[in-house]
Amino acid sequence: MRAFTYQRVAATAEATAALARIPGAKLLAGGTNLLDLMKLEIEAPTHLIDIRDLDLARIEDTAAGGLRIGALVSNTDLASDARIKRHYPVISRAIVSGATGQLRNKASTAGNLLQRNRCPYFYDTDQPCNKRLPGSGCSAIDGASRGLAVIGTSSACIATYPGDLAVALRLLDAEIETVDAAGRTRTLPIADFHRLPGDTPQIETALQPSELITAVILPPPLGGRHFYLKVRDRASYAFALVSVAAVLHPDRTGRIAFGGVAPKPWRVEQAEAALQDSAEAVVSIAFDGATPTEQNAFKVPLAARALASVIARARESSDAV
Amino acid sequence: MPQSNMNPPAASGMTPVRFITVNGEQHSPPEDPRTTLLDFLREQLDLTGTKKGCDQGQCGACTVLVNGTRINACLTLAIMHVGDEVTTVEGLGKPDALHPLQRAFVTHDGYQCGYCTPGQICSVIGALAEIDRGVPSHVTGDLSAPMITTRLEMRERMSGNICRCGAYSNIQDAIAEFVGEPR
Ligand SMILES: Cc1cc2nc3c(=O)[nH]c(=O)nc-3n(C[C@H](O)[C@H](O)[C@H](O)COP(=O)(O)OP(=O)(O)OC[C@H]3O[C@@H](n4cnc5c(N)ncnc54)[C@H](O)[C@@H]3O)c2cc1C
Numbered sequence: 363m364r365a366f367t368y369q370r371v372a373a374t375a376e377a378t379a380a381l382a383r384i385p386g387a388k389l390l391a392g393g394t395n396l397l398d399l400m401k402l403e404i405e406a407p408t409h410l411i412d413i414r415d416l417d418l419a420r421i422e423d424t425a426a427g428g429l430r431i432g433a434l435v436s437n438t439d440l441a442s443d444a445r446i447k448r449h450y451p452v453i454s455r456a457i458v459s460g461a462t463g464q465l466r467n468k469a470s471t472a473g474n475l476l477q478r479n480r481c482p483y484f485y486d487t488d489q490p491c492n493k494r495l496p497g498s499g500c501s502a503i504d505g506a507s508r509g510l511a512v513i514g515t516s517s518a519c520i521a522t523y524p525g526d527l528a529v530a531l532r533l534l535d536a537e538i539e540t541v542d543a544a545g546r547t548r549t550l551p552i553a554d555f556h557r558l559p560g561d562t563p564q565i566e567t568a569l570q571p572s573e574l575i576t577a578v579i580l581p582p583p584l585g586g587r588h589f590y591l592k593v594r595d596r597a598s599y600a601f602a603l604v605s606v607a608a609v610l611h612p613d614r615t616g617r618i619a620f621g622g623v624a625p626k627p628w629r630v631e632q633a634e635a636a637l638q639d640s641a642e643a644v645v646s647i648a649f650d651g652a653t654p655t656e657q658n659a660f661k662v663p664l665a666a667r668a669l670a671s672v673i674a675r676a677r678e679s680s681d682a683v
Numbered sequence: 684m685p686q687s688n689m690n691p692p693a694a695s696g697m698t699p700v701r702f703i704t705v706n707g708e709q710h711s712p713p714e715d716p717r718t719t720l721l722d723f724l725r726e727q728l729d730l731t732g733t734k735k736g737c738d739q740g741q742c743g744a745c746t747v748l749v750n751g752t753r754i755n756a757c758l759t760l761a762i763m764h765v766g767d768e769v770t771t772v773e774g775l776g777k778p779d780a781l782h783p784l785q786r787a788f789v790t791h792d793g794y795q796c797g798y799c800t801p802g803q804i805c806s807v808i809g810a811l812a813e814i815d816r817g818v819p820s821h822v823t824g825d826l827s828a829p830m831i832t833t834r835l836e837m838r839e840r841m842s843g844n845i846c847r848c849g850a851y852s853n854i855q856d857a858i859a860e861f862v863g864e865p866r
C-alpha cells in the first residue's frame with residue numbers, strides 16, 4: 363500500500379474542503395472496497411478523509427412520503443430498518459444477497475453505490491485495462507469475459523457494475539443527494555448516476571471530484587410484491603451472473619431491473635409493458651442491441667429464465683418474497 | 684513518513700479520545716496509518732488469535748467484534764478505530780475459562796487445523812447479536828417476523844467464514860449446541 367495521510371473529519375464541509383484542496387484525496391467510509399484496492403495499489407490516494415463521524419447515518423421520513431437514507435447508513439442497518447422491510451423489501455433482499463454479514467456491517471450506502479467493478483483484468487495489474495490504466499487496452503474483450511457485461515458496453519470496456527443495492531434503487535427510481543466544496547447541493551436520479559463506459563471507462567459515475575454523497579432519497583412506496591433474484595455460481599456469497607429486481611402488481615404491471623449484465627443497473631422502462639405478455643418479451647426489449655461475447659451469451663436467456671421464475675413466484679398465492 | 688491527524692472530534696467539553704480499546708485495554712493507534720486493524724492486533728499487540736487468511740475480506744479468518752459488531756479486521760485500518768472497543772477471540776474466553784461457544788467447538792471438534800476457528804467464533808457471536816436486532820439474511824422467509832436461529836439461517840449467516848478443512852458439519856453442531864433449540 364502506498365503511503366497516505368489520514369484525517370478524521372467532524373463536518374461535511376470539512377470533508378469536501380479537504381477533497382477540493384488536496385490532490386489525490388479520497389473519502390473513506392467503510393473502507394471495504396477502497397482499502398482492498400489500495401492494497402493492490404489499483405487505488406493510491408495521497409490522503410484519506412475518514413467521514414465516519416458525519417451525521418449521515420440516519421434514515422428519516424421525507425415530506426413526500428418516502429425515506430431519506432444517510433450516506434453512512436450501513437448495509438446491515440438499511441436491510442434491517444422496519445420501514446425498508448415493510449415498504450421497500452426489494453432493498454433488504456438485494457442487500458442480504460450480497461457480500462457477507464461482516465462486510466455488510468461495515469459497508470455504507472454511498473460506498474456500496476461507488477464500489478468498483480470485479481473484472482479479473484482490472485485486478486491483475488500485469489494486464490492491460492482501460493479502466494485502471496486508460497489507453498492501455500481491454501484484456502477482457504478477447505479474454506475471460508464470462509462474468510462481464512452483455513449490453514451498454516463499448517470497445518473500450520465490457521465490465522459489469524457488480525453491486526446489488528443499486529439495482530434495487532434503480533428499480534425504485536431513488537435519487538442521489540450530494541454536496542460539493544462550494545456548499546452546492548444537487549439531487550440526481552440514480553438512472554443518471556452510473557455511466558456507460560464509452561471512450562472513458564475510468565469515469566464510472568456522474569459524481570464530481572469534490573462532491574460528497576449525503577443521502578439516497580426513496581420516493582413513496584410503490585406497493586406490489588417485491589423480488590430480488592440473484593443467479594450466481596454458488597448459493598451464497600458471490601457476485602451476480604444475472605440478478606432480477608422486480609416490483610409486480612396483480613394486474614401484471616410492474617417494474618424490472620437487471621444486475622450483472624451491464625456497466626450500470628439495467629432498467630429499460632419501455633420493456634415493462636411487455637410484462638402483460640411474457641418474460642421473454644420483456645427481455646427481448648430490455649436486451650435489444652446486446653453484444654455479448656461467446657463466453658457470456660448465456661446471460662440473455664438466463665435473464666429471461668430468472669425473470670420467468672420471479673413472475674411465477676409472484677403468481678403463487680403465498681406471499682413469501 | 685506518513686503523518687496523521689488522529690484526533691477524532693470531541694463533543695464540546697469532552698477530551699478527544701485517542702486510543703483503541705482492545706479486550707478492555709487501551710492502546711495508542713499505530714504510527715503508520717496504513718496498518719490494518721488485523722496487523723495491529725497480531726503484530727503490535729501480539730494478539731495472534733485473530734488470523735490472516737486471504738487479507739481481502741473473503742475468508743473471514745480475521746473476524747473480530749467492534750462495538751459488538753462483527754467485521755473483517757483485514758479491510759479496515761487500525762486508526763479508523765480510535766474510540767472503538769474491539770473484542771478478539773482472546774477477549775471472549777481464556778484456556779482455563781472457556782467461553783461456552785469455545786467449549787462447544789471443542790466438544791464437537793468444530794475444526795481440524797483450527798486456523799479459521801477464532802474468526803468462526805467471533806462471527807457466531809456477531810451473527811447472534813444481529814439476529815436479536817432483527818437483521819435479515821438471504822434465507823429469511825418473512826422479513827418482518829422475529830429472526831430465528833435455525834441451522835439454515837446460521838449456515839447462511841456464517842457464509843463469510845470459510846473452513847478449508849471442511850469441518851462445517853461439526854461447526855454447525857457446535858453452533859446448534861450453543862444456541863440451543865431455534866428461538
Ligand atoms: C469479498 C467481497 C464480496 C462482496 N460481495 C458483494 C456482493 O455480492 N454484492 C455487492 O453489492 N457488493 C459486494 N461487495 C462490495 C461491498 O458491498 C462494498 O465493498 C461496500 O459496499 C463498499 O462500501 P464502503 O462503505 O466500505 O466503501 P469504501 O470502500 O469506504 O468506499 C468506496 C468508494 O466510495 C467513496 N465514498 C464513500 N463514501 C462516499 C460518500 N459519502 N460520498 C462520496 N464518495 C464516497 C470512497 O471514496 C471510495 O471511492 C463485496 C466486497 C467484498 C470484499
Ligand code: SF4
Pocket residue numbers: 479481482483484490491492493494499500501502503510518519520521563
Ligand atoms: S472490461 Fe473494463 S475493467 Fe475489464 S479489462 Fe476491459 S477495460 Fe479493464
